[in-house]
Amino acid sequence: MGDVVVETYKVNRRKKGLNLNDIQEINRGLILWLLRRTRVSSRADLSKTSGLKQATITNIINDFISWGIATETGSIEGSKGRRSIGVALNTETHRVMGVRLTRKFFTVGLFDLYGSQESILVEQISPKEAGQVIVGRMIAAIRSVISAASNRLILGIGVAIPGPYVRTERTMTLMTERPGWEGIAIDKEIAFAVGLPVYLEHDAKAGALAEWWLAPERQDHETIAYIAAGQGIGAGIIINGQLIRGALGLAGEIGHVSISFQGHKCACGNRGCLEHYCSTLALSRYAEESIGDYPDSVLAADRSFAAILKAVQEGDELALAITRKAAWFLGFGLVGLVNAYNPHLIVIGDEMSRLGQVFLDGVRQSVEEHVLPSVYRRLRIEISSFDVDPVLVGVSTLAVEQVLYQNNPAKSVEGDANEDDLDM
Ligand SMILES: [Zn+2]
Structure with a gap:
C-alpha cells in the first residue's frame, strides 16, 4: 500500500515543499501502518510492500525499537519462504x-x-x-x-x-x-x-481512522466515509489515506446539512438539519408521534433507544416502521455526501447501526432511489464490523x-532541523 502515500503527493499542489524530516515522518507512518496491518513482518517484506529501500526500513525499525514501540519477534517465514527476523509492535510494555x-x-x-x-x-x-x-x-x-x-x-x-x-x-x-x-x-x-x-x-x-487503520478489508478503498450515526450524525472522510478536515476542522458535519429548507430550526443556525431526521433522538420522537397508530406496540411503555433496539429485534411493527423512516432520511442525506465526495465505501457506525439489516437495507434503498444507477452500482454501503467502538x-x-510526529525534529523543536544529520 506504499503507493497510497506516493499517490497523495503526486496529486497535491503544495505551497511548501517537504523537507527530509517530513518525508521521514511519512515513511515512518507507512511502516507503522504496515506493521499494524500485518502484525508481524520481516524487514525485507516491509521493504517490498512499502517500496522503500532496505536501508531505510532498517533505520526506521531501529528508531521504533529505540523508542520502545517495536520489538523483534524471532525467526519467521518470509514471502519467499526464507526465514528472517520478525518485527512487531511492542504489546508488552x-x-x-x-x-x-x-x-x-x-x-x-x-x-x-x-x-x-x-x-x-x-x-x-x-x-x-x-x-x-x-x-x-x-x-x-x-x-x-x-x-x-x-x-x-x-x-x-x-x-x-x-x-x-x-x-x-x-x-x-x-x-x-x-x-x-x-x-x-x-x-x-x-x-x-x-x-x-x-x-x-x-x-x-x-x-474513519479506525476503519482505515485497522479494518484490513477497508484499505483497498481510496475514498472512505465513516458515518457516526448516534445522537447526532457526523461523517469522517478519508481520501487516499488523508482525513479531510477543511478550514476549521468542520468537514464532514453532514448532521448539519439541510435536507429541508423549511424544516425544524436547529441551534446551528440552519433549518432542516439531517440529524433532526435520523438520529437516535429522532427515532424516539417518531415512536412518540406514531404510538397512537400502534396500540399493541411494546414501545407503549418505553421509547428509549434501548427499548426500540430490542423491539426491532423482536419484530415490533412500530419499531420497524420508525427504523425504516430514519434509514430513509439518513440515505437521503448520504446522497449529498455521495455527490460531493464520491466515496467507494460508506461505513455506518454508532448506535443507529445496531438496528442492523433492516436499517442498512433502508439506507441502501434510499440512496439507490436518489443517485444515478451507474453511481449506485459502484458504491458500497456497510455497517461497521468492529466489535468494539471504532471511535x-x-x-x-x-x-x-x-x-512519529514528536520524533520529527522539524516539528518537535522550533527552527530548522539540520537535515544533513538525518539518515533516510
Ligand atoms: Zn444544525
Missing part, C-alpha cells in the same frame, strides 16, 4: 488510551499498539451535569485506568468529542441539547491533570501516530 465523550455517557479505554482493547470503563452522564463537572469525572476515570495499568507505559490519550468541533479553537462549538461546553479546553485540562499528551479529534473522524479505537491510534 506500551499502551495508549482512547476517551470518548457523547451526550449521554463517556468511555475510557486502554488499548495496545495494535488497537486491541484491554479494558473499558463507561460512565453515564446526566443531562443536568455541567461540562466542567463531566471533565472532572473524565479525569478521575482516566486516572483509575492509568493506575490499573501501572506496569505499562502509556504513550498518550486520544479524546473523541462530538461535533461541530472547531479544530482551530480546540473546543466544541455545539453539542445538541447539551449547552455549556463552549470554551472548555478538554485536552488541556486532561493533559494538565494526568501529565500525558492528549489529542482531540471529532468522533466521526476518529471512527474509541480510532482516537487511541492518534496517540500512537504522535510518537
Whole structure:
C-alpha cells in the first residue's frame, strides 16, 4: 500500500515543499501502518510492500525499537519462504488510551499498539451535569485506568468529542441539547491533570481512522466515509489515506446539512438539519408521534433507544416502521455526501447501526432511489464490523501516530532541523 502515500503527493499542489524530516515522518507512518496491518513482518517484506529501500526500513525499525514501540519477534517465514527476523509492535510494555465523550455517557479505554482493547470503563452522564463537572469525572476515570495499568507505559490519550468541533479553537462549538461546553479546553485540562499528551479529534473522524487503520478489508478503498450515526450524525472522510478536515476542522458535519429548507430550526443556525431526521433522538420522537397508530406496540411503555433496539429485534411493527423512516432520511442525506465526495465505501457506525439489516437495507434503498444507477452500482454501503467502538479505537491510534510526529525534529523543536544529520 506504499503507493497510497506516493499517490497523495503526486496529486497535491503544495505551497511548501517537504523537507527530509517530513518525508521521514511519512515513511515512518507507512511502516507503522504496515506493521499494524500485518502484525508481524520481516524487514525485507516491509521493504517490498512499502517500496522503500532496505536501508531505510532498517533505520526506521531501529528508531521504533529505540523508542520502545517495536520489538523483534524471532525467526519467521518470509514471502519467499526464507526465514528472517520478525518485527512487531511492542504489546508488552506500551499502551495508549482512547476517551470518548457523547451526550449521554463517556468511555475510557486502554488499548495496545495494535488497537486491541484491554479494558473499558463507561460512565453515564446526566443531562443536568455541567461540562466542567463531566471533565472532572473524565479525569478521575482516566486516572483509575492509568493506575490499573501501572506496569505499562502509556504513550498518550486520544479524546473523541462530538461535533461541530472547531479544530482551530480546540473546543466544541455545539453539542445538541447539551449547552455549556463552549470554551472548555478538554485536552488541556486532561493533559494538565494526568501529565500525558492528549489529542482531540471529532468522533466521526476518529471512527474513519479506525476503519482505515485497522479494518484490513477497508484499505483497498481510496475514498472512505465513516458515518457516526448516534445522537447526532457526523461523517469522517478519508481520501487516499488523508482525513479531510477543511478550514476549521468542520468537514464532514453532514448532521448539519439541510435536507429541508423549511424544516425544524436547529441551534446551528440552519433549518432542516439531517440529524433532526435520523438520529437516535429522532427515532424516539417518531415512536412518540406514531404510538397512537400502534396500540399493541411494546414501545407503549418505553421509547428509549434501548427499548426500540430490542423491539426491532423482536419484530415490533412500530419499531420497524420508525427504523425504516430514519434509514430513509439518513440515505437521503448520504446522497449529498455521495455527490460531493464520491466515496467507494460508506461505513455506518454508532448506535443507529445496531438496528442492523433492516436499517442498512433502508439506507441502501434510499440512496439507490436518489443517485444515478451507474453511481449506485459502484458504491458500497456497510455497517461497521468492529466489535468494539471504532471511535474509541480510532482516537487511541492518534496517540500512537504522535510518537512519529514528536520524533520529527522539524516539528518537535522550533527552527530548522539540520537535515544533513538525518539518515533516510
Ligand atoms: Zn444544525
